[in-house]
Amino acid sequence: xxxxxxxxxxxxxxxxxxxxxxxxxxxxxxxxxxxxxxxxxxxxxxxxxxxxxxxxxxxxxxxxxxxxxxxxxxxxxxxxxxxxxxxxxxxxxxxxxxxxxxxxxxxxxxxxxxxxxxxxxxxxxxxxxxxxxxxxxxxxxxxxxxxxxxxxxxxxxxxxxxxxxxxxxxxxxxxxxxxxxxxxxxxxxxxxxxxxxxxxxxxxxxxxxxxxxxxxxxxxxxxxxxxxxxxxxxxxxxxxxxx
Numbered sequence: 001x002x003x004x005x006x007x008x009x010x011x012x013x014x015x016x017x018x019x020x021x022x023x024x025x026x027x028x029x030x031x032x033x034x035x036x037x038x039x040x041x042x043x044x045x046x047x048x049x050x051x052x053x054x055x056x057x058x059x060x061x062x063x064x065x066x067x068x069x070x071x072x073x074x075x076x077x078x079x080x081x082x083x084x085x086x087x088x089x090x091x092x093x094x095x096x097x098x099x100x101x102x103x104x105x106x107x108x109x110x111x112x113x114x115x116x117x118x119x120x121x122x123x124x125x126x127x128x129x130x131x132x133x134x135x136x137x138x139x140x141x142x143x144x145x146x147x148x149x150x151x152x153x154x155x156x157x158x159x160x161x162x163x164x165x166x167x168x169x170x171x172x173x174x175x176x177x178x179x180x181x182x183x184x185x186x187x188x189x190x191x192x193x194x195x196x197x198x199x200x201x202x203x204x205x206x207x208x209x210x211x212x213x214x215x216x217x218x219x220x221x222x223x224x225x226x227x228x229x230x231x232x233x234x235x236x237x238x239x240x241x242x243x
Contacts, residue, residue: 013101023089025063030082095186105190107147112207115168156208171210181222194238
């Protein structure tokens with residue numbers, strides 16, 4: 001496989017990606033299925049030649065050939081999910097998406113915040129906030145919509161009232177310590193900074209998942225995470241090495 005440029009894409013996540021496709025790409029990375037089998041799964045959707053090419057460009061960045069600094073992270077994720085459930089596949093693909101694609105992660109963070117109190121929000125509010133960050137242009141609106149559609153297919157939200165409202169679905173409980181630690185790592189890669197232990201499990205970007213696990217214990221087992229202290233009694237979680 002040819003590795004793609006190491007610079008993170010500004011937007012990049014410009015296609016709807018079905019969970020079946022993402023999960024299959026993860027299994028290719030784990031060596032469970034072949035790229036031909038992945039191709040057959042994607043082809044069953046009846047995409048045009050151009051759409052298929054663009055879909056594989058995104059799947060390459062997501063699982064098949066991520067940026068070099070994310071390759072080892074992707075390998076560990078694929079190993080965790082090689083024999084996992086559909087929920088595991090959703091969680092792992094979500095983690096790769098927020099680590100690889102800042103635009104995807106920002107949409108997730110906004111949805112997590114806007115739905116945190118009442119469980120739903122207007123899709124227009126998500127679009128407005130994304131336009132404030134990335135500029136008011138057609139591409140921002142279209143790609144935000146593609147990500148909302150993807151997040152719905154991955155079991156995080158439901159789009160109601162002709163897609164005008166975003167409703168948060170019940171959280172997916174993750175109980176595997178290795179998977180939860182890996183998810184924390186994905187969120188920290190997006191955040192770009194250390195996060196207080198007390199809040200790492202409730203980061204808005206991880207809103208679809210219930211991560212009710214002892215953080216200090218998970219960090220002690222996670223190869224890429226460490227605990228740090230900032231001032232008296234303030235404990236932070238951070239990456240051991242930041243790419």
